[in-house]
Amino acid sequence: MSKLLQRYLGAGNALARLQDHAARLRRLQTVLDGGLPPQFAHACSVVNLKDDVLVIATRGSALAVRLKQMAPSLMDHFLHAGYPLQSIRIKVSTPEETVVQRAPTVRTVSPAAKNQLREFAATLPEDSPLRDALERLARLSRES
Numbered sequence: 001m002s003k004l005l006q007r008y009l010g011a012g013n014a015l016a017r018l019q020d021h022a023a024r025l026r027r028l029q030t031v032l033d034g035g036l037p038p039q040f041a042h043a044c045s046v047v048n049l050k051d052d053v054l055v056i057a058t059r060g061s062a063l064a065v066r067l068k069q070m071a072p073s074l075m076d077h078f079l080h081a082g083y084p085l086q087s088i089r090i091k092v093s094t095p096e097e098t099v100v101q102r103a104p105t106v107r108t109v110s111p112a113a114k115n116q117l118r119e120f121a122a123t124l125p126e127d128s129p130l131r132d133a134l135e136r137l138a139r140l141s142r143e144s
Contacts, residue, residue, distance in 0.1 A: 024049060028083065032056065035077035040066070045093075052086035054078070057093035064090045109141045 029046045036044060043063055048055040058064045067074070071088045078085050109117070117138040124131035 031081045055089045057091045064092045114138050
């Protein structure tokens with residue numbers, strides 16, 4: 001078997017292992033959600049399972065402290081669900097950044113100004129970036 005084929009088959013095998021691990025984490029998340037009070041479920045997520053150590057991320061340090069206190073009962077909950085764990089590690093995750101999108105700028109120009117923009121743009125070379133920008137400004141602007 002060629003080295004290229006061995007590498008290809010190895011990559012496919014690695015992908016299958018990764019998919020299996022992701023599916024296992026999803027199942028563990030479902031079990032975790034069932035073992036937490038409803039107000040905690042939205043702020044906790046299973047991030048990894050390695051060597052029977054479950055890693056859970058929380059959205060705040062106060063919740064992390066509370067989960068550490070709940071760890072023994074959570075381990076019992078996972079044991080009853082068929083997942084014997086050696087331990088549970090709690091991490092505080094970094095807050096997710098929210099991207100604020102600004103409302104698009106509305107440009108208003110008079111009809112006379114629109115005509116002047118178009119006339120000036122027509123005097124510029126066809127491949128001019130300024131010409132493109134002026135034509136776009138005239139096209140997208142609302143008349144005042």
